[in-house]
Amino acid sequence: MPVLLLLQACASPESAPRINEEVDFDVIDLSGNWEKDYQLSDDFQTEFNLYMFDIRRRLTNQGDGLNRSSSIGIGSAGGNMETVVGLARFTEEITRMPLLEIEQDRARVQINREDDFALTCEFINRQTAITQTPFGIEQCGWNGEQLLFQLNLTEGLRIFYQVTLSPNKQQLNITTTVTSGQVSTPMTISNYYRRYDPPESDVDCILTLTRNNVCRRGIH
Amino acid sequence: MKTFRWTIFFLVLVSASLQAQDRPLLDISIKAFDANLPESSLDQQQSGIYPAVRQAEVRYLPSFLKLMLEESGQWGAVRLLPDLDTGAELQLSATIVSSDGSTLELAIRAIDASGRIWTDKIYTGTAVESVSLNEPVLGTDPFLYLYTAITGDLLMVYQSLTSQDLQGIKDIATLRYGAALAPDVFSPYLNQDESGLYQLTRFPADNDPFLMRIREIREHEYVFIDVVDEQYEDFFVSIKPVYDVWRRYRREMLASEADKVRLEQEQGSDFRRGSYMSLRESYNNYRWSRLQDQYLDEINAGFINEVLPTDITLEDSLFHLSGTLDEQYKEWRGILKELYMLDNPQTP
Numbered sequence: 001m002p003v004l005l006l007l008q009a010c011a012s013p014e015s016a017p018r019i020n021e022e023v024d025f026d027v028i029d030l031s032g033n034w035e036k037d038y039q040l041s042d043d044f045q046t047e048f049n050l051y052m053f054d055i056r057r058r059l060t061n062q063g064d065g066l067n068r069s070s071s072i073g074i075g076s077a078g079g080n081m082e083t084v085v086g087l088a089r090f091t092e093e094i095t096r097m098p099l100l101e102i103e104q105d106r107a108r109v110q111i112n113r114e115d116d117f118a119l120t121c122e123f124i125n126r127q128t129a130i131t132q133t134p135f136g137i138e139q140c141g142w143n144g145e146q147l148l149f150q151l152n153l154t155e156g157l158r159i160f161y162q163v164t165l166s167p168n169k170q171q172l173n174i175t176t177t178v179t180s181g182q183v184s185t186p187m188t189i190s191n192y193y194r195r196y197d198p199p200e201s202d203v204d205c206i207l208t209l210t211r212n213n214v215c216r217r218g219i220h
Numbered sequence: 221m222k223t224f225r226w227t228i229f230f231l232v233l234v235s236a237s238l239q240a241q242d243r244p245l246l247d248i249s250i251k252a253f254d255a256n257l258p259e260s261s262l263d264q265q266q267s268g269i270y271p272a273v274r275q276a277e278v279r280y281l282p283s284f285l286k287l288m289l290e291e292s293g294q295w296g297a298v299r300l301l302p303d304l305d306t307g308a309e310l311q312l313s314a315t316i317v318s319s320d321g322s323t324l325e326l327a328i329r330a331i332d333a334s335g336r337i338w339t340d341k342i343y344t345g346t347a348v349e350s351v352s353l354n355e356p357v358l359g360t361d362p363f364l365y366l367y368t369a370i371t372g373d374l375l376m377v378y379q380s381l382t383s384q385d386l387q388g389i390k391d392i393a394t395l396r397y398g399a400a401l402a403p404d405v406f407s408p409y410l411n412q413d414e415s416g417l418y419q420l421t422r423f424p425a426d427n428d429p430f431l432m433r434i435r436e437i438r439e440h441e442y443v444f445i446d447v448v449d450e451q452y453e454d455f456f457v458s459i460k461p462v463y464d465v466w467r468r469y470r471r472e473m474l475a476s477e478a479d480k481v482r483l484e485q486e487q488g489s490d491f492r493r494g495s496y497m498s499l500r501e502s503y504n505n506y507r508w509s510r511l512q513d514q515y516l517d518e519i520n521a522g523f524i525n526e527v528l529p530t531d532i533t534l535e536d537s538l539f540h541l542s543g544t545l546d547e548q549y550k551e552w553r554g555i556l557k558e559l560y561m562l563d564n565p566q567t568p
Binding site for chain 2: 080082083085086087089090093094107116117118122129131133134135136138151153154155156157159180181182183206207208209210211214
């Protein structure tokens, strides 16, 4: 299924790839049930320490570093301690996602996440699909074999997801980069997922409006 | 509901007074509404249009209008058809400009057989909950006032016409129907002026064999139309409860979204910019709006699950009756024309 895309990065986080080149490729099938591989995924505490180290290093590189930073030890390269820790805590929260169910057809991919909204991308005949609500704008599209989502929300909050399937199609990586208007250094968390088979139900249900769920025993 | 009853009562009173004057009643032909559906799914999504719902509305909305017109007792036969009726005394057609459960906009055009335009404008209505809630009867609708405005406008034009005008419309309708089947025979009876209005040059004698044949064929066509009409009515009755629930959900969602946006704009954030709570609030607001979208998708799926079997049944019964309705209706007209030619080989 060749798709020609011209993806435009809108002020992408610095660690995110630029995605404004034309690419011709077959859409990767991400569909299936995925569970988080905790062994391969980033450990949040380690990443947080590295993140804080990175911020301090940047400050040092700025020359006037810590001496001119605020009383809580973080300067203009980061933000104040409250906002830096707040960004990290928030990033940890939205990157938990222990289980994913991905549905995909020729025109659309939907990543269903537990206790959160589904990331949905309609990509047929599209360059960058845009979804807008009163509270933010969501852009998505393919960059080669990567599926990208960028959420621009209020308060300068920006979340960037890169979804990549391994060559043997058994592993999925979701790298999440979060920036806010108050902290210039983005925080990135990389999670790995492996396929799993959910238990089969012998009851098929469909939603109706006047009778709620109508179920029947399936034939197996 | 009270208002609805008063409206009907008023219409019945008016009807009674007019009928007392022995004025000719006009038949109304309603064409199934134009869906006004954007071609691309993306445009549909951006316009908040769900194709399955819109396709159902194409039949549902005119069915309710038909019911209102019938209830008024003001008109002759009111028929719902898949296409324009060449022999219509009063032809009503509409495009669904917008319909989101909360607001309904219909571009309505009503034109009589003589070419006189009765109404040609956009009617807009806002849902009135008290009319629709807990009222399982067919004669209620959240947009009752919109339909009342349409029927009221039609009634005003009707009242402004003399009995002679009305009889003229009926005669022209018969002759235009005849002219569609046998133009050489019936066209000379009609004159169309520069503005497109038809006028009678004369009317054939009541025992004119061509006229009698045309009337007979028209009666045959009514049999076909009435069966189609019955199928539309069954569809309307079947989907009304589901469509009502869908619209109510939709209205509630739109209202809660508007409330949330208003609150956010008025109150703003209580948290320090960039703090964890501030980021969380920003994300949760967006999350809420996306979950609302997904909930709407689910409701739409529920609508499809429940209405689709009825829709298929309708199409299936119409198929057995006539094949794909739009095409076969035209084919039926063709058959009538051939029958006419066979029966009247001397037709020039």
